[in-house]
Amino acid sequence: MNVLKIVVIGSGVVGASIARVLSRYQGLEVIVLEREPDVGWGVSKANTSIIHPGHEEDPDQHPLRAKLCVRGNMLWRQWVRELSILSTWPGELMLYTNTAEEKEARKYLEYAKRNSVPGVRILDKNEVQAVEPAVNPGVEGALYAPTAGLISPFEAVPAIIENAVDNGVKLLVETEVRNIRISSGRVLGVETNKGFIQADIVVNAAGLHADTISHMAGVEPEFKITPRKGEYILFDETVESKPRIILHTTPTPKTKGVYAITTVHGNLMIGPTAEDMPYEFKEDTSTSREGIEYIYREAARILKNPPPKNRVIRVFAGVRPEPPGGHWLIKAYSDPWGFVNVAGIRSPGLTAAPAIAEYVLDLIRETYDVKLVEKQKWNPYRRDITRIKNKRLDEIDELVKSNPNYGEIICYCKMVSKAEVLEAIERIKKIGARVTVDGVKFRVYTGFGKCQGSFCRWRVANIISMELGIPLQEVVVKHSPYGIGDVKKLWREKVSVQ
Ligand SMILES: Cc1cc2nc3c(=O)[nH]c(=O)nc-3n(C[C@H](O)[C@H](O)[C@H](O)COP(=O)(O)OP(=O)(O)OC[C@H]3O[C@@H](n4cnc5c(N)ncnc54)[C@H](O)[C@@H]3O)c2cc1C
Structure with missing residues (x-):
């Protein structure tokens, strides 16, 4: 069987969902490229987190949004169970x-x-x-x-990617797509800050920057995301x-x-x-x-x-990728052959993501005549990080007996133990992302409580420093290091001279 190489640009909820859905099939090599150090740090991180029912989508103006929102709402009920994503369904x-x-x-x-x-x-x-x-x-x-529900979007994306990686998807972080290479009307691959990556099909799920990527492929020159x-x-x-x-x-x-x-x-x-x-x-x-x-x-x-x-x-803001007329641009092109736009995915994109992924799979199958055969051993499940919050004392006791790190509390606001921080670090390493203080925060909520990290941030940084074997000041918070250097170095040198 010939292997079809598919590159997905962007690991927001849309790109991650597409990767998960594609990971179900034999003969596909799926690579997700993300310019950030970790997954889900774009639009998908800061939003209202609602799984919308679909009644707010105008069926005349936005039939695709309406259809995929309703289907997405249904699919999330299954996905949150399979992937152990925290959710509530209050209406x-x-x-x-x-x-x-x-x-x-x-x-x-x-x-x-x-x-x-x-x-x-x-x-x-x-x-x-x-x-x-x-x-x-x-x-x-x-x-x-x-039927309205709520999920935790910043936990959902890592969960989806973990499952996709478990099923054979490869994630490359800090890899920014800078051009799409095309020859004789066919996509050849993408040029990135880390070099050229060959691909038969390129799926553009780059969120706010999907218009730029589309222009790189020479399609939809008028398409602009506000x-x-x-x-x-x-x-x-x-x-x-x-x-x-x-x-x-x-x-x-x-x-x-x-x-x-x-x-x-x-x-x-x-x-x-x-x-x-x-x-x-x-x-x-x-x-x-x-x-x-x-x-x-x-x-x-x-x-x-x-x-x-x-x-x-806390006060914070998210930025919506607003496409012209509010219309999602989801399209597979024959010229250039192999380029797929999943662009301008404004609300209800979080809700619709699993359904968008199914839709993109169908587009790829039909436009590029791909014969899809399901893997015999596709694993739909992902286990959540073991957490002590909301556990009974006797349950915590049992956990501490098996692993004393459950008894060391790192974040008192959200009751997060050292064992959870260590598990988050392992999970980040496993998907191939960079371990950062923020990456741990989005997985176990350290820094999400009322002290907003003033108590636990350095403790998390310290654990990362020990786990990665790097000095504390080199631990990355989000993009930049924790400190500017070892401030005691001068003092130590002075002491050794004396
Ligand atoms: C304020 C607000 C409220 C919202 N509320 C809801 C809601 O309640 N319910 C709902 O259903 N939807 C909601 N949405 C919409 C929803 O958040 C988005 O539709 C969805 O998150 C879009 O996901 P995405 O994967 O397309 O984009 P993103 O999450 O932005 O993912 C795109 C990824 O591509 C990466 N990238 C960009 N350029 C490149 C490049 N050149 N190379 C490599 N990687 C690149 C980015 O770093 C990013 O990680 C809301 C949005 C906002 C902003």
């Missing part, structure tokens, strides 16, 4: 406070029917209070969509009145509204804004006073108790 309420908003909400009831989204219905004021007491009593009613920023406020887990159900205001032409959610880790989170930025601001994740005040005002409108400002632990 969502689109809340209205006046007749104009009610009219808007009822529009989505119609979309729900046309997109075959199950269980969507209008709840009156009393029903809303009965299902969710955290809602502001001034709210007049809501559109209820029971950065659209979304700011958030994250509150401590101890906030008393957190909504059980996902709450949001009625959508605007730009967004699905401002949300108030309890994340899978138990934090109240509100946001996002939706601000179109100049083209060159794709990496700008700064926050603004206006943005933060806006989401606070909007959230206070739908919540019974305004979120306590003294429990804010």
Whole structure:
């Protein structure tokens, strides 16, 4: 059997999902290229983390988004089980406070029917209070969509990649694609900062930069991705009145509204804004006073108790890759043969990712006449890191007996033990990513608590330093090293001279 070499550019939730789906078949050599030191650090890292039901997608304007969102919602239920990804399925309420908003909400009831989204219905004021007491009593009613869920996006991508790598996919990090080599109307491979990589098929899943990659392949010269920023406020887990159900205001032409959610880790989170930025601001994740005040005002409108400002632990922003007209560009080209765009994947891209992956598989099969034969031994499962949080004391006791590192707490805010940090390091090494303080954080939540890492960051860095056998100052936090050098070196040298 001839081996077909497929290069996937980008290890966000879309590229990772495509790699996982491709890993199921014989005769495919799949390589994921990621310019960052680790996976899932692009758009997929900072978003609202909702697995949308699909009733907010206009079936006339965006039939592909509607179809893949509904299918993605279904597939995630299976994927979270297979990959041990933390998830909750509380459903969502689109809340209205006046007749104009009610009219808007009822529009989505119609979309729900046309997109075959199950269980969507209008709840009156009393029903809303009965299902969710955290809602502001001034709210007049809501559109209820029971199939909405939440996942942890920054854990989901490593989990998908771990499983893909387990099934034969190769990941190359810190590998930036700089050109697509084409000859006689056919893709030959990609040129990267680390040299040329041959490929029969190149899948462009480069998130905010997918337009640049597309232009490298000489297709869709007019296609441009606009950065659209979304700011958030994250509150401590101890906030008393957190909504059980996902709450949001009625959508605007730009967004699905401002949300108030309890994340899978138990934090109240509100946001996002939706601000179109100049083209060159794709990496700008700064926050603004206006943005933060806006989401606070909007959230206070739908919540019974305004979120306590003294429990804010972080404000942050994500950047949406907004394509022209909001249309996802998912297409396999015959000229150049072998180039596939999966570009402009704005919301609901997190939800749809598994379904987008299936869709891309079909496109590859049909456009390039690939005969796909399933592997006899494809492993759909990935085990989660063993965590002590939420375990009973006797269970922790057993763990400590088998491995004393479970008894050494590294992060007190999120109750993370040394054994978990060590397991995260092993997992990062296993997929071939660079071990960083942030990489550990996104896997075991060290630094996600109210101290935001002031207590545990150096301890994690210290463990990495020992595990990799490198000086502490050389441990990488995200992109740059932990320190500028050994500050005691001069002192030691002075001592040895004396
Ligand atoms: C504020 C906000 C809220 C959102 N909320 C939701 C939500 O609640 N639910 C939902 O379903 N969706 C939501 N989304 C949308 C969702 O996050 C995106 O659709 C999805 O994450 C896009 O994934 P991706 O893999 O296409 O992009 P990314 O995650 O950005 O992945 C692309 C990867 O390509 C890499 N890359 C780029 N250029 C190169 C290169 N030249 N060489 C190598 N690698 C490269 C990047 O480093 C990156 O890792 C939201 C988005 C935002 C910003």
